[in-house]
Amino acid sequence: MRSGRLTEEITIERATVTVDPDGTPVQSWVHLATLRAEKVEQSTTEYIRNFGASDEEVIVFRARFFDGITNADRVVWNDDPFNIKSVAPVGRRKGVEMRCVRMPE
Template sequence: MRAGKLDRIITIERKTETVADSGAVVVAWTNVASVRAELVNASLADHTANYGTAEEGSIVFRVRYLPGVAAPDRIVYSGISYDILSINEIGRRRSLEIRCGRVR
């Protein structure tokens, strides 16, 4: 992966739940990492052929390999939150391709 293509910055967040003194469960998103990423523009036809139906507001990022990233996490890019739909490892721990859908 060429460093010149990693021209975006994304933040990977993980959901944490804590119990307040009142007994209520408080949900918060905490930053796991801020990394440089490549924004991949997949065509609608390619996305439909590979994954069934196209998700409105979907986006694909490529990042250097980062252990521990999982589907329950989410990505924040340009102030917009995206749920992780799938994660594909490229090569042997070389990079990750993360397909995301906009949080509704």
């Protein structure tokens, strides 16, 4: 993995549940790591669903290995949240490839 290709800065966030003063559980996102990454692929696909047409933006990021990233986490890139669909190691703990889908607003 060449460091010159790691041109994007991404943030990995993890969902946590806290209880507010009224006793209601509230989900929030906590910063896990900030990584330099390479944007390998970016595409948009249109789907016809029950509620009509919708677009799905898919981005694949490749970064240096960071232990503990799961599908339950999310990536924030350019202030836009992306849901992690799959995490695949690259080599022997050399890097990690994350396939992400833009989260609905």
